[in-house]
Amino acid sequence: MRTKIIAGNWKMNNNCAEAVELVKELKAKVADAKCEVVICPSFTSLCCVAPEIKGTNIKLGAQNVHFAQNGAFTGEISADMLKSIGVLYAIIGHSERRQYFGETDETVNKRTIAALGGGLIPIVCVGEHLEQREQGITEKVVVEQTKLAFTGISAADAEKVVIAYEPVWAIGTGKTATSEQANEVCAIIRNTIKALYGDDVAAKIRIQYGGSMNDANAAELLGMSDIDGGLIGGASLKADAFAVIVKAAG
Ligand code: PEP
Numbered sequence: 001m002r003t004k005i006i007a008g009n010w011k012m013n014n015n016c017a018e019a020v021e022l023v024k025e026l027k028a029k030v031a032d033a034k035c036e037v038v039i040c041p042s043f044t045s046l047c048c049v050a051p052e053i054k055g056t057n058i059k060l061g062a063q064n065v066h067f068a069q070n071g072a073f074t075g076e077i078s079a080d081m082l083k084s085i086g087v088l089y090a091i092i093g094h095s096e097r098r099q100y101f102g103e104t105d106e107t108v109n110k111r112t113i114a115a116l117g118g119g120l121i122p123i124v125c126v127g128e129h130l131e132q133r134e135q136g137i138t139e140k141v142v143v144e145q146t147k148l149a150f151t152g153i154s155a156a157d158a159e160k161v162v163i164a165y166e167p168v169w170a171i172g173t174g175k176t177a178t179s180e181q182a183n184e185v186c187a188i189i190r191n192t193i194k195a196l197y198g199d200d201v202a203a204k205i206r207i208q209y210g211g212s213m214n215d216a217n218a219a220e221l222l223g224m225s226d227i228d229g230g231l232i233g234g235a236s237l238k239a240d241a242f243a244v245i246v247k248a249a250g
Contacts, residue, residue: 002206004035004222004249005162005229007061007123008236009091009210012042019045022239023052029243033057034250035229038089038123039236043077050086061089064097065120067110079118090115091231093125093149095168105148112149116157123162123231124149125210126189130169138167139188146192155197159204163189164231170211172233176221182209183224190226215244222249 014022019041030037040061041049050060066076082090092115093108108124115122126145128138142165150158165186170177177185186207194202209221210231221227222245229249235241 002204002228005038005206005208006033006035006242006246006249007038007040007089007091007162007164007208007229007231008242009063009094009231009233010039010041010045010236011063011096011233013237014041014045016045016048019049020052022237023049023058025239026242027053027056027058029239030246031057033246035246037246040089040091046082046087047085054086059089060087061091061123062087062120063091063094065090065092065111065115065118065122067107067114069114069118079115079120083119088121089123089162090120091123091125091164093145095125095127095166095171099168105145108145108149109151112161113152116153116160121160121162123164123208125164125166125231127164127166127168127171127211133167133169138185142185142188143192146189147196150193150196155201158193158197159201162206162208162229163193164208164210165189166210166231172212174212176212176214176217177209179220179224179227182211182221183226186224186226186228213245215241215248218245218248 038059038061092111097103112122128141206228208229213230214235
């Protein structure tokens with residue numbers, strides 16, 4: 001049985017005080033969660049939030065991680081830096097990073113390797129654009145992104161990775177993939193992992209759905225056979241809605 005994982009991607013929202021407020025509200029509401037609960041505030045809020053979640057079931061994630069251990073990479077943050085303040089997860093290759101910040105399958109792979117090497121659990125995002133879905137190449141796109149993300153990664157490391165299937169057309173648009181569409185692609189991703197690493201890793205690896213998941217549609221999506229959790233944007237900024245999603249994963 002795979003433990004479901006619900007992660008909130010706060011994106012570029014909430015200063016330190018606002019982040020602490022949100023966590024204070026959230027703590028009690030998710031205290032009895034049956035799934036893993038992760039919040040990913042902005043880099044500047046990680047240190048403010050860390051003491052607030054100490055001793056709770058909420059885990060800390062970052063929204064990115066650099067592929068080098070240290071050096072002349074102005075503006076970047078390494079896995080070791082994140083680990084040293086209690087971060088356990090790192091979102092890698094979010095479509096907004098691919099779209100606005102030049103992230104490629106190659107840099108996603110490098111960041112994934114660096115995160116694993118630094119003791120973080122990568123949450124690797126893959127997903128097709130609307131035109132790609134309309135052209136009927138969703139499977140090709142997602143299989144390729146998955147294969148490239150895992151290049152050079154051992155089976156022992158691969159099973160720790162969380163994959164987030166996020167159709168780009170569903171992110172922040174209010175257009176959710178149907179539960180069947182989402183499950184179909186998550187199953188394709190699992191089969192890709194099976195082809196790369198075999199049955200055991202494929203059975204263990206967790207695959208989230210992300211894209212306008214909210215308190216109203218979470219239960220149906222999370223009830224699907226190949227969906228092991230959610231990566232939540234907008235709805236993770238509201239404690240009540242996020243808590244309903246966490247409960248739906250239980
Ligand atoms: C995301 O940014 O990963 C995401 C899924 O956003 P939203 O839930 O707002 O669509």
